[in-house]
Amino acid sequence: MLTTQTPEIRPFKVTIPSSFYAEAAGSAPGATVWYPLEAGRQRQGRLWSNLKEVCDLLQISLAGPMAADELLFQHVRFKTGQRIHTIGQPFDTLYIVKSGFLKTILIDDFGGEQVLSFPMQGDLLGVDGIHTKHYSSEAVALSDCDLILLPFNKLTALGRVHPELDSLMYGVMSRELAREQAMIGMLGALSAEARVARFLLSLAERFAHMGYSSKLFNLRMTRHEIGSYLGLTLETVSRTLSAFNEIGLISVDQRTIGINDPAALKTLRRLPPSCSRAKQLAAAKLKAAREPAGGDLDSEIKLSVLI
Amino acid sequence: MLTTQTPEIRPFKVTIPSSFYAEAAGSAPGATVWYPLEAGRQRQGRLWSNLKEVCDLLQISLAGPMAADELLFQHVRFKTGQRIHTIGQPFDTLYIVKSGFLKTILIDDFGGEQVLSFPMQGDLLGVDGIHTKHYSSEAVALSDCDLILLPFNKLTALGRVHPELDSLMYGVMSRELAREQAMIGMLGALSAEARVARFLLSLAERFAHMGYSSKLFNLRMTRHEIGSYLGLTLETVSRTLSAFNEIGLISVDQRTIGINDPAALKTLRRLPPSCSRAKQLAAAKLKAAREPAGGDLDSEIKLSVLI
DNA sequence: CGGGTCTTTGATTAGGTTCAATAAGAGTGG
DNA sequence: CCACTCTTATTGAACCTAATCAAAGACCCG
8 A cells, every 4th residue: 555656647747856866865964965956957046944944934943052054955846736745655855845835645545535734834744754664645736836855864864963953853743743633623523614614714824824814815725625635525615615605704706715704713613504594495495395285385386496 | 722721520530640740850861760659659560661662562663772771761550531641731741552541532612522542552642742842632541551651851862862762753753643644534535334444443453463352352442432533423333333243244242342354344435235224215115105196194294294 | 719627506315413212231339 | 239320332213414416607728
């Protein structure tokens, strides 16, 4: 299962040749330059980050004095649709999202993809690969992305020189774990509406933290991907969004979402019947139509409903 | 939310006074004795484990030579029903399960508990507390338990002396993360029957790994707890178990489970209609009764439905 | 413009929850 | 030891949420 090399056909291929990673082994810990940059590749934007930038990005405060600019971490860019890593691929590096939006997925026993998370700025990718030395999930760019490389063997080697790195990693992994626990809690206990509401709120919070508006933003993912993430179908997601829109909690226009009533979204457990009233009425009509008790009115209704 | 000190009344109280943990801070890294054992407490059984035992328990192979018996880890025993840690409690130590069975839970926005996992031999507890310095979940003993203490500040301090410890921790945390991802995948995608089937199989595997029978074992948790864990109601769990029993996949007698057809359980997606036949027949009857094409029966039914 | 994907909305159905009643243990105290 | 209670488990019936099936509209991109 873990050895699958994902024979599926995908829209894009990873453009970084494996040789790009090949030189990771065998250089001294603490070296300031890790990988020769391939000639002419991805020169736009900042290509390196120091430890401070990495910590800021991860929102982790590093105890003790930092190793300043001694440690540099290389960036890589991915275009929309590209895979960062695939299931079963040998694990060697972690990634921190500097900018852009991604999804991580699991391929279930037959072919269907299950969305696990939507990483964005400050999130860490690839942690699931440490244990088995193979990635157990797949990461795909939903927009053009700028990722910071954290080659894992380098990281552990550096951990011996700069122990604060290990603390940093513990913190990040623990946060990830707690986040997944919250996700499990949500999937286990909440209704469809509550899931969608919380999803929107969590997006809003994350956008706010990145300096974007928490009141108005664009979804980078499809309804299908949202549904997969929330354990719902795309139709249910769409309907729920429409319902929220109708009662004014949010404003929906395709992938543009306006958050109008965050408080209501936060406390929402089930949708007040006022909005599903139409549905209920229709159901009542049908019911009434099925039990005619004799009468012309009844037949009329039956017609209007059935035609 | 995280600051909740769990005001709920619980059947048991933690018997270890907080002063037991108070001396964790401020001792030298690498010390072989960490905590004074309270006089007369829990002397039965082995009280200390060395690093090798810990690694064996965690099923993690430690690269490089081990620090032999220099590092000793203290055990603590908990009785059935006791809480190991609660939500919001300051984080200071990790626990490895040496023997016994537990559950970890989340308390959702109103009071209901959501089961996150059923830790047993070799599992690690408390990792979710590292990031915020407060446990974000609660662990409860489902049977008498023997846990190994891993005071976290000691662990990080020791990591500087014995870097293999950090690798060990990365591996364990990564495994935990991958496990939770699989859980999310399951909750998002599988039917009730498939969830129960997988749950039984995973229990069987874990029992087998501990040297117990994978064909016959006792559940340590209630139907309610299983349901919470799987995102189902206790009734659904009970019914599914009964259905599996009826078609011979398993044998159920209260909490004693016999696994008869592991292969079928593994590949099961939805239950073959043969077993829900009774349900279908009943439904068909009702349907037939509801559409009698005119007659006295109609009014009768209407009455019974509307009143 | 046309073909693709994505989204919305409707109608129907099925799987799972809820409510309810009963039964079986386990523990407690007389 | 038995009656009593409390928790846990089983089973039935009705209801309801969300999935499924289906069709049409919106958007994007070559």
